[in-house]
Amino acid sequence: MTEFAPDAGFRKNGKIKAALLRHRALSKEGISERLFGLLFSGLVYPQIWEDPDLDMQAMELTSSHRIVTIGSGGCNMLAYLSQSPASIDVVDLNAHHIALNHLKLAAFKNFPNHEDLVRFFASPHEPGNSALFDRYLSPALDGNTKQYWHGRRFGRRRITVFNRNIYETGLLGRFIGAAHLLARLHGVDLTRMASMRTVQEQRQFFDAEIAPLFDRPIVRWITSRKSSLFGLGIPPQQYDELAGMSESGSIAPVLRQRLEKLACHFPLSENYFAWQAFTRRYAPKGKGPLPTYLKPEHYSTIRGNVDHVTVNHASFTEFLARQPAASRDRYVLLDAQDWMTNDQLNALWTxxxxxxxTGARVIFRTAAEQSILEGRLAPALRSQWSYFEERSKQLTISDRSAIYGGFHVYGKAS
Structure with a gap:
């Protein structure tokens, strides 16, 4: 079943802000943290930007596994359901993500067919999508979720975003839109990437049109400021990690390298992350890939496993603190540890x-290439976990989303 935690009302996400704050309010660092916390309190990720196929390779899921994962856009937990795990506990501090996770679960359970699911979540400019919601989803939702999607924003019900294009909204969607506008101002139409027929053509377009943008003065100026990249979901701590990876101390070379991987290392026919980045939508019907959870071959299995999921408005640490010892098998932390202090990191891993x-695994991403745990976890904790270093390197290379420096897998030592 799916459920709301008792504290999951749609108020301001004070927990998010509290989790980010390290410095005094009026210091330069403190102002930056509070601005990011304010922006991150709204909808951030309509689509998750961690590759769930990579997750499932790393986790090697079986029907006995009990998973705990950060929710974000919800694409990951739905993909995991294709492997029929015993249970999935979704946690997230962002109430907007909680509502989106509930909506996606309700859609699998209540839409009459796969075509309606794809129309609703993968087809922009479908004015009938809100009518689908009213007919099939609204009657099945709990009170808080129903209130959220019926609630009005700028005079329209929130659910009408699916009549337009939800992937153009949220903090990340608006950042991508701003990047498209900036490119057009320099004479580059990023949507042309979708017309490239081979990886070689993708490379040529990137080298000729996109790469030179990073040498433009306005782009160098923007990428030198932490706040300008909050729309990518990069908090101040992650910015410092990324800037430290380049000799110039600028984040621009790192962003160029990550975008080059997204644009050139995988065929567009296999990478829906590239479609979102360059066209702000998924490929039109039959012309490109869909996220794993929307593929027709997984529809029946995911639909049959929806009741294995619980959704909780809580932090990872506080959720686990309420659970019995030796009760979970797989942990998916996304990139949340990049934001944490040493005390928070050790509390989580405790x-x-x-x-x-026994045999549990933890997977996570980092902005930088190296694992964030080494030298920061207390020795008594670190000694109980093995780092699958070579496997982690292999999976990092295969990451289609391309925005992270490292993918990491740890296993519980016997």
Missing amino acids: EITRTAR
Whole structure:
């Protein structure tokens, strides 16, 4: 079943802000943290930007596994359901993400067919999508979720965003839109990437049209400021990690390298992340890939497993603190640890270690290439986990979303 935690009302996300704050309010760092917390309190990720196919390779899921994952846009937990795990506990501090996760689960359970699911979540400019919601989803939702999607924003019900294009909204969607506008002002139409027929053509378009943008003065100026990249979901701490990776201390070379991987290392026919970045939508019907959770071959299995999911408005640490010892098998942290202090990191891993069964695995991403755990976890905790370093390197290379420096896999030592 799906459920709301008792504290999941759609108020301001004070927990998010509290989790980010490290410095005094009026310091330069403190102002930056509070601005990011304010922006991150709204809808951030209509689509998750972690590759769930990579997750499933790393986790090697079986029907006995019990998973805890950060929710974000919800695409990941739905993809995991294709492997029929015993249970998935979704946690997230962002109430907008909680509502989106509930909506996606309700759609699988209540839409009459796969075509309606794809129309609703993968087809922009479908004015009948809100009518689909009213007929099939609204009657099945709990009170808080129903209130959220019926609520009005700028005079329109929130659910009408699916009549337009939800992937153009949210913090990340608007950032991508701003990047498209900036490129057009320099004479580059990023949507032309979708017309490239081979990886070689993708490379030629990137080298000739996109790469030179990073040498433009306005782009160098924008990428030198932490706040300008908050729309990518990059908090101040992650910005410092990325800037430290280049000799110039600028984030521009790192962003160029990540975008080059997204544009050139995978065929467009296999990479829906590239479609979102360059066209702000998924490929039109039959012309490109869909996210794993929307593929027709997984529809029946995911639909049959929806009741294996619970959705909780809580932090990872506080959720695990309420769970029995040795009760979970797989943990998906996304990139959340990049934001954490040493105290927060150790508190999280104390609960992971306590609740982990023998053979448990933890997977996560980092903005930089190296694992964030080394040298920061208390030795008593670190000694209980093995780092699958070579496997982590292989999976990092295969990451289609291309925005992270490292993908990391740890296993509970026997």
